Amino acid sequence: MIxxxxxxxxxxxxxxxxxxxxxxxxxxIVFAKGKTDLSVARGSASSGAIRxxxxxxxxxxxIAAQIRLQxxxxxxxHLGLFALLFFAAPHVHFLEKHLLGFGWTPMPxxxxxxxxxxxxxxxxxxxxxxxxxxxxxxxxxxxxxxxxILTFVVMLTGCLALGKGFHxxxxxxxxxxxxxxxxFPFSCLMHAFTxxxxxxxxxxxFGRRGIDA
Amino acid sequence: xxxRLEKGxxxxxxxxxxxxxxxxxxxxxxxxxxxxxxFYTETRDPRYTPIYKTxxxxxxxxxxxxxxxxxxxxxxISKPMTEADLADWEELVYDGCSMCGRCxxxxxxxxxxxxxxxxxxxxxxxAGFSPEGxxxxxxxxxxxxxxMGITMKAVLATIKHxxxxxxxxxxxxxxxxxxxxxxxxxxxxxxxxxxEALARIFDHAGxxxxxxxxxxxxxxxxxxxxxKATAGQLVQRVVDGAxxxxxxxxxxxxxxxxxxxxxxxxxxxxxKAYPFRVVHILELLDELQANGSLKTTGLESDRLTFHxxxxxxxxxxxxxQPRNLLQPIAQNFVEMKDHGSMNWCCGGGGGVSSNExxxxxxxxxxxxxxxxxxxxxxxxxxxxxxNCRMVMEEGIEINEMDIPLLGLTELxxxxxxxxxx
Amino acid sequence: xxxxxxxxxxxxxxxxxxxxxxxxxLTAPATAGPGPPKRPDFPQGVSxxxxxxxxxxxxxxxxxxxxxxxxxxGVDSGVLINxxxxxxxxxxxxxxxxxxxxxxxxxxxxxxxxxxxxxxxxIEGGLSxxxxxxxxxxxxxxxxxxxxxxxxxxITGLILLLGRTLMIPLFGHHLFxxxxxxxxxxxxxxxxxxxxxLLLMLVSFARRNIYEKGDLTWLLxxxxxxxxxxxxxxxxxxxxxxxxxxxxLVGLAxxxxxxxxxxxxxxxxxVIMMVSNVVHVFGAIVLIAVSIGHMYLGSIGxxxxxxxxxxxxxxxxxxxxxxxxxxxxxxxxxxxxxxEEFARLQGNPIDSGDATTGAANx
Numbered sequence: 002m003i004x005x006x007x008x009x010x011x012x013x014x015x016x017x018x019x020x021x022x023x024x025x026x027x028x029x030i031v032f033a034k035g036k037t038d039l040s041v042a043r044g045s046a047s048s049g050a051i052r053x054x055x056x057x058x059x060x061x062x063x064i065a066a067q068i069r070l071q072x073x074x075x076x077x078x079h080l081g082l083f084a085l086l087f088f089a090a091p092h093v094h095f096l097e098k099h100l101l102g103f104g105w106t107p108m109p110x111x112x113x114x115x116x117x118x119x120x121x122x123x124x125x126x127x128x129x130x131x132x133x134x135x136x137x138x139x140x141x142x143x144x145x146x147x148x149x150i151l152t153f154v155v156m157l158t159g160c161l162a163l164g165k166g167f168h169x170x171x172x173x174x175x176x177x178x179x180x181x182x183x184x185f186p187f188s189c190l191m192h193a194f195t196x197x198x199x200x201x202x203x204x205x206x207f208g209r210r211g212i213d214a
Numbered sequence: 215x216x217x218r219l220e221k222g223x224x225x226x227x228x229x230x231x232x233x234x235x236x237x238x239x240x241x242x243x244x245x246x247x248x249x250x251x252x253f254y255t256e257t258r259d260p261r262y263t264p265i266y267k268t269x270x271x272x273x274x275x276x277x278x279x280x281x282x283x284x285x286x287x288x289x290x291i292s293k294p295m296t297e298a299d300l301a302d303w304e305e306l307v308y309d310g311c312s313m314c315g316r317c318x319x320x321x322x323x324x325x326x327x328x329x330x331x332x333x334x335x336x337x338x339x340x341a342g343f344s345p346e347g348x349x350x351x352x353x354x355x356x357x358x359x360x361x362m363g364i365t366m367k368a369v370l371a372t373i374k375h376x377x378x379x380x381x382x383x384x385x386x387x388x389x390x391x392x393x394x395x396x397x398x399x400x401x402x403x404x405x406x407x408x409x410e411a412l413a414r415i416f417d418h419a420g421x422x423x424x425x426x427x428x429x430x431x432x433x434x435x436x437x438x439x440x441x442k443a444t445a446g447q448l449v450q451r452v453v454d455g456a457x458x459x460x461x462x463x464x465x466x467x468x469x470x471x472x473x474x475x476x477x478x479x480x481x482x483x484x485x486k487a488y489p490f491r492v493v494h495i496l497e498l499l500d501e502l503q504a505n506g507s508l509k510t511t512g513l514e515s516d517r518l519t520f521h522x523x524x525x526x527x528x529x530x531x532x533x534x535q536p537r538n539l540l541q542p543i544a545q546n547f548v549e550m551k552d553h554g555s556m557n558w559c560c561g562g563g564g565g566v567s568s569n570e571x572x573x574x575x576x577x578x579x580x581x582x583x584x585x586x587x588x589x590x591x592x593x594x595x596x597x598x599x600x601n602c603r604m605v606m607e608e609g610i611e612i613n614e615m616d617i618p619l620l621g622l623t624e625l626x627x628x629x630x631x632x633x634x635x
Numbered sequence: 636x637x638x639x640x641x642x643x644x645x646x647x648x649x650x651x652x653x654x655x656x657x658x659x660x661l662t663a664p665a666t667a668g669p670g671p672p673k674r675p676d677f678p679q680g681v682s683x684x685x686x687x688x689x690x691x692x693x694x695x696x697x698x699x700x701x702x703x704x705x706x707x708x709g710v711d712s713g714v715l716i717n718x719x720x721x722x723x724x725x726x727x728x729x730x731x732x733x734x735x736x737x738x739x740x741x742x743x744x745x746x747x748x749x750x751x752x753x754x755x756x757x758i759e760g761g762l763s764x765x766x767x768x769x770x771x772x773x774x775x776x777x778x779x780x781x782x783x784x785x786x787x788x789x790i791t792g793l794i795l796l797l798g799r800t801l802m803i804p805l806f807g808h809h810l811f812x813x814x815x816x817x818x819x820x821x822x823x824x825x826x827x828x829x830x831x832x833l834l835l836m837l838v839s840f841a842r843r844n845i846y847e848k849g850d851l852t853w854l855l856x857x858x859x860x861x862x863x864x865x866x867x868x869x870x871x872x873x874x875x876x877x878x879x880x881x882x883x884l885v886g887l888a889x890x891x892x893x894x895x896x897x898x899x900x901x902x903x904x905x906v907i908m909m910v911s912n913v914v915h916v917f918g919a920i921v922l923i924a925v926s927i928g929h930m931y932l933g934s935i936g937x938x939x940x941x942x943x944x945x946x947x948x949x950x951x952x953x954x955x956x957x958x959x960x961x962x963x964x965x966x967x968x969x970x971x972x973x974x975e976e977f978a979r980l981q982g983n984p985i986d987s988g989d990a991t992t993g994a995a996n997x
Binding site for chain 1 (some may be wrong): 228239242246249280320324326478481485486492556
């Protein structure tokens, strides 16, 4: 019964909420009002936008030393999570079987473990810093903590189910993923998508002013 | 709801465009921007974290544009925004931010934080939460024509003085001149050398130029306080003056925020494109040097450095020009640490220098510039913004450093070659 | 009434006891009988040896360890039955499994008793509100990261060690096997994170934890917790240093033995694995037991201790009480912040009136 619920209606519900929610949020940004800049451009807005989407992956040399913890832990977490999400064997098989119809070569088990360790270590450090640093503590919202905990729980249940053979553990992971998918479009997890328009808008602004940002 | 709160919130709603929505949707509160902010690094007060200064905007976004916020207000369980949500940010935004834009450079999500702070300023300004010093400056700019209360009489006196010193005629209200030059109040009151330098350089390079008796003030107190209506009114004066003289180009003086107001924000303030081109004096000098009409001679043997004014370099894109201009005349030129688009602000931008209440804070944050300068052991600092120059001269005096500040345009004027023809 | 009785612990205990009694009664005649039973169909007085006995003795390795040869090439592949394995399994059940719960409960009880009798160890004159900087963001993040990973490993590890005896009666076999599988996966995954955190901890804190002159006095005076009187300490005092080195050394032992256990593919034989297991288990129990004391002292045990790992600042009175030599250098370097300045740095200024108008630098 529970299995039917989690793998049936609940899964389709959360998938729908996730997809429609993300599209809706992106559409709201794209179709929101925006004024045309009447000043004469010095450089190209579009090339500035594209450049900025990529250049922001690298921190500015001038403050790199001050933000080392965020950069190192941030990359550990994001790269680890990315590898787990798209290259863990169970995920590849799941995507192939239930969503996409095609698959790709998953990473070996040892790489999975290493990626998970990177992701956990990074996430724990980032979340701790959020609570321990006076700046992050001041600006953090409840949403930030919910997303951190939810992501942690999803990763943890996934790794605890590694032993295979225990259906209930798989279902638990499945269920937490569904929670995350439902929460995703209404939280700062949206930054996984909105970082692109955000960087692009700013990059376009810099680009038309001829600033090398 | 009080009227001023209503006004402020309406302004925030008006400023809530696609950019702001993408910014707040992507911000993960990582706090990286704090390390880029002069006011945070020099005071270690987390309240000066750039993104925290945008809280009024974020709160409005959260309550009216985010799912949970809208749900909560529908259910009546959210706390509506109060006057304190605006009032408490007045000091953070006006005293604790020089609009230098360094935060916007480092945000990993690409949030243009200083732009959002500027939008918060709009709301605070219409709601009447602005420091007295700036309110007075705006009043003087509207009534007298200059934020420092400088009248046409004073301008004429400066012109007369400059003509005596240079032996050159300074053209006034010449119709059809190629370039209409503007001045900032500082340049009239504190640094009249700037006008003399213009006269010498343009005479040397054979540029057809003029001043206007109707549009001489380039600064824009409306921009500093964040009042778009006033800012537009002040820009319109320049546009009217330029149109009347049929000027093809308007020269923005060295002053940083004047350049932003005229070159970039002006057309948006008045709602239409200009019939003329706006060019910064450094851009023009660079053009003249490149096409051979500006030739310099002689070398400065002093050890010099260049302070990049935020509005001109980081937010204005004029980074190569000052270097091109200094290169042929400065033998012993050194760059500051973090120079260029990541340079540190002098601490007096964005109206901070016109805001007496922020004085003490301004002196505290000058420590960064102080250590940057001291590290280089230079004989003089060159800059290209009269406000930066004034703020730094003050800081240098307070810290008993004894290092002269030079305006780049004046430095060029001192090195003009003999006219060949 | 009957239902509630059935679900009570008493019922479980009675059931268990009666089952045990039954088993005992059934097996008692067989074990308590007078000598080996006679085999009537076998000719009496003829002594024969079952030829299988010798083989079995060899296989069982009763006399001495023997290694045979086998077609299978691999570590320990010549050993049919590992005698040491039996001894190890018995040792594990007789010692750590049997005594660890007692030890851990005892530690908690002792601390509880101490708290009741002695109460929170206060600071003379209380907290002043004037603060001095102690740990950076990174140092605190590292500490808590190590703490979180340690707790996770301790819980999953204890489940694996004691679960069979303590949890099966509670949860049943099915649920326990699920929990045990999850614990094993989680334990193996987080282990290396513990090692990395530990090494980073070693790099960041080692220098300040080197023993120096004056540390012995601290020990002689019982750390100021037992008895009264002034005890001397530097940035870290004798107690903290000892805890630090215990964590580092025992932590390394646990980590290395854990890696040996989790990667059996590097040619280590069973004996090495068994030794590693013993080291791993004993090290872990020692560390868990002492860490309970550390948690106690860092939270409700002593006044003002937790602040250093929360905000990174500590009260100057706390510093003087526990680290007088360090406090002295703080005084000398003029590093003490007022309560207002501290609040400002934490982002919650006390006087909102002119909170934002700049920092008084001196």
